[in-house]
Amino acid sequence: MMKRTHHCAQLTLAELNSSVSLLGWVDSIRDHGGILFIDLRDRKGITQVKFDPQVNAALAAQAATIKPESVIGVDGVIVARPDGTINKTLPTGAIEVDATALTIHNLSDTPPFPLDDIGGDKVNEDLRLTYRYLDLRRPKMRKNLQVRHRAAKSIRDYFDSQEFIEVETPALFKSTPEGAREYLVPSRIHPGEFYALSQSPQQFKQILMVAGVEKYFQIARCFRDEDLRSDRQMEFTQVDVEASFITREDVYRLFEGMIKKVWKDVLDIEIPAPFLRMPFVDAMNRYGVDKPDMRFGMELTDLSATFKESAFKVFQGTVASGGSIKAFNAKGLADLTQGELKALEDIAKSLGAKGLAFIKAEKGEWKSPIVKFFSDAEKAAITEQLAIEEGDMVFFAAAPWEKACAILGRIRLEAAQLLVKRGKMTIRADDWKFLWVIDFPLMSYDEERGGYAATHHPFTSPVPEDVEYLDSDPKRVRGQHYDLVLNGMELGGGSIRIHQPALQKKIFEEVLKIPADVVETRFGYMLKAFTYGAPPHGGIAFGLDRMVALLCGTTSIRDVIAFPKTQKGQDLMAQSPTPVTAKQLKELHIQTVIPEVKL
């Protein structure tokens, strides 16, 4: 019934004089001296179709009624394009179809925005989302969906080849109000009770290990009611993996294999493995962040020893009180403008710095608000330690260690962008610098709450040789946690878990100080499960959306999700959320409470 002999990227001179039938969308219509040329597009490509009124006046007249983006079927004969009109950028650029019949399946109104990549990118995103069915026709968006499919397929093929089985876990889970904000789903059968949409299959995958599945994976939809940003959506897709009898080394090897396969399958790129590994402390010391972008240097230097006995009291006092003096040399950035410097200062202040000390090495001298306090020996020392040369810009931070690192870590990224803008540095999206960040502290001290909190989650197993410090010095205990970092982005993370019920209970109750009854309500079933033969196990989870965005070279995950919500959580195309009927609310035993002033 629907006759289609070829797709629109297929025909070449090899099919000369063949009769063909094509189906697709009208990409463009051009009139050259009375002859109509239609670029017919399907998901594979474009073929040029010719309607010549000299040959068939009625057919040409019918073709003239069509507007771009209409859906048509064309029968015709393949002819060679005349010399000088061959399009070498198209696979089908040597031929055109001499139309003999035309079926109009669906006429299109004029689209509200241009559907090419460049024009479409300039369009307001809300408009693109409202007409997502048009936005998705753009070549870039079509390619993004293809890349996503290919990446997910590659991941599934990989884990299948490694004898992992995909197990689906429920989206409707129980509420765990202590964690990230969650979506609730009222129960009709149980008045006053709610399900929560699963934020991650973490507990189910550990239970699957207790169930003896041994090798589990899932590409799972997860839900988090957090404020949305370009790299966050209400619902997101997580590649979730867990295995029994596995060590950290096994996880690294397994995931490096997956990354190699995905990059090969999707981009035809060989990623070298094993990946670099870096302890959390080193990452902070050298890059000021736990997800370093390794595509460029500008590492931080610790000057605490240099300024330990300095006459500059701000630095000396910081070191004396246990803090750190950190600095880095933004080579060649001495031409920083006042406005740019002010912006960096503001960023530093937003991270808790009092200001942003610097040295600008310009015209043979150091311009700096602080250098006058330095001794000649100190100047000589930092000149050497930071390799300061004419044209350089050095930034300092003096604060407690983690804060000093974090401030300069952020300034380092900003400085790199300024250097890129000046053409003094190149950071390529396709320079793939993978890195395992390891040896995170198991617990972090939460100043606000006045107690320890799990750095990642309470199921992370301590490094065995640190277990003895759990009572005496919890912050000294490293967790068997690992993050996979790519170009300054955290792709995923995971850990070897606790499988001993006594240790898990101790972490909950004695270290994290969660009341015993709360532990029982929230995690009682897991503790119980661990008393029935729980194997040692561990795993990892990472965001598919973010990985696909990186593969597609886009910074917004909305560009790799077919139907994303806006940053206000709205579906602009289908129009949701919406009010619902009183009958629906009654059935669910709830009523709405609208605040006086709408948020």
Next chain:
Amino acid sequence: MMKRTHHCAQLTLAELNSSVSLLGWVDSIRDHGGILFIDLRDRKGITQVKFDPQVNAALAAQAATIKPESVIGVDGVIVARPDGTINKTLPTGAIEVDATALTIHNLSDTPPFPLDDIGGDKVNEDLRLTYRYLDLRRPKMRKNLQVRHRAAKSIRDYFDSQEFIEVETPALFKSTPEGAREYLVPSRIHPGEFYALSQSPQQFKQILMVAGVEKYFQIARCFRDEDLRSDRQMEFTQVDVEASFITREDVYRLFEGMIKKVWKDVLDIEIPAPFLRMPFVDAMNRYGVDKPDMRFGMELTDLSATFKESAFKVFQGTVASGGSIKAFNAKGLADLTQGELKALEDIAKSLGAKGLAFIKAEKGEWKSPIVKFFSDAEKAAITEQLAIEEGDMVFFAAAPWEKACAILGRIRLEAAQLLVKRGKMTIRADDWKFLWVIDFPLMSYDEERGGYAATHHPFTSPVPEDVEYLDSDPKRVRGQHYDLVLNGMELGGGSIRIHQPALQKKIFEEVLKIPADVVETRFGYMLKAFTYGAPPHGGIAFGLDRMVALLCGTTSIRDVIAFPKTQKGQDLMAQSPTPVTAKQLKELHIQTVIPEVKL
């Protein structure tokens, strides 16, 4: 760190005298004259491990402390089992491991129920669900999870090979209160507004066709707040497919290919194709149901002509008023007990019958409450039409056509079960009788509402030659709908869709009489999308859970879902749903309204 040289189904005499390391669960422990034998189990199989106190007393003593289901690691040497102790049913039955070292990773308490297939099957399902991590260790359940993984992988491989791409669509969709009952999710950002959990990606997949994706599939989680049964869950998994420029014939071929591949990959069975096709009217006439179980005959016969002018007024009157007389011969069921007959009558009555007329051909005569009203000619006619012989049992229904068919359709299934019970009929779970049921009416008249309703959904395209009756005689219009039926179960269904905005609007407003403003609110965006170049398209959807259940030979989809909810919608293991905190409700702008008497 975790040393494992082999899995537990791997070792044979080929590894004699090798040193091995195994990891797994203690399946059983036996003491034979002081020597301990442990069957060590992992997800692949079982290996026997021997601890001989004569060889290593300390090790044997340590082994004696272990209880079944504990997790251990064993080092040892492969030795041949003595003659007479070889277990030919196990791949590893010729050898055993002479243990040299033992690590206890996790001790197990005594499980609350036996973990073998036969013992476990007898256990109350609530107990199995509470301890799902133990239930899933049973060989049958482990196999079910494997089959599910294999089936899903096979489906994905198939559609990928056919150049379909998997596109993820949102779970958080808009409320459409007119359809099946849905789960609502209150919005925090938009007070008083709600998302609904997607019941199916139907609208999104049609939008993807408008977007030019051409070939879409997805294995998607769907949600329906319906009362649960053995073949229904709150959340279920749907294989969802849609393609552009496709005809019904293309869909049949595509899906037959998929079924062939899945059955081959999972069960190594060749399913012959093409499948039988049967119009809805024939399915009702012959089997009394739109999803006939074709593994046995006992087809219905239409006796309306025979009794058209009968002296038996009940039959004659039914025919005169446009109804039908249907009957079938349950061959060999004349030994039906009074109790069984009563049960069948009750079923018939529950379907709207006044009773259940029958003829029991027993001891050379017909026992029947109605046969005394039949003429000799009528008796002769039905003897021939129904091939009545000694020992047969014939059932009758006299009612409007569809009701008469439906009553006997159900009685036919019940009678078959009675014959199976008597050993007079065999119905094999692995007798795969696939069938396309086609030519459904597009609209059904809803007596209650007093208007037409879409038989399947309002997007189904009418059969082109029937479009002309849309206004004059809607019930005469057949839809381009198809159901894939297997052994009395509807595996899936779909249709060629409407892609013309004017026709879709006509169906909504003029045929289904949906008010224009409701159409605009619910479907306005689809109608709009159809004005921007919508290709002809169609697709299908089917339940993965049910298909996997059939592949596993189980009747309950709960057996093929890792963590199902109970029929009351509860997760007995993790304990949900639950009450939530006042803070959570406040953030979501709702409050609960508990009915006075708890349901």
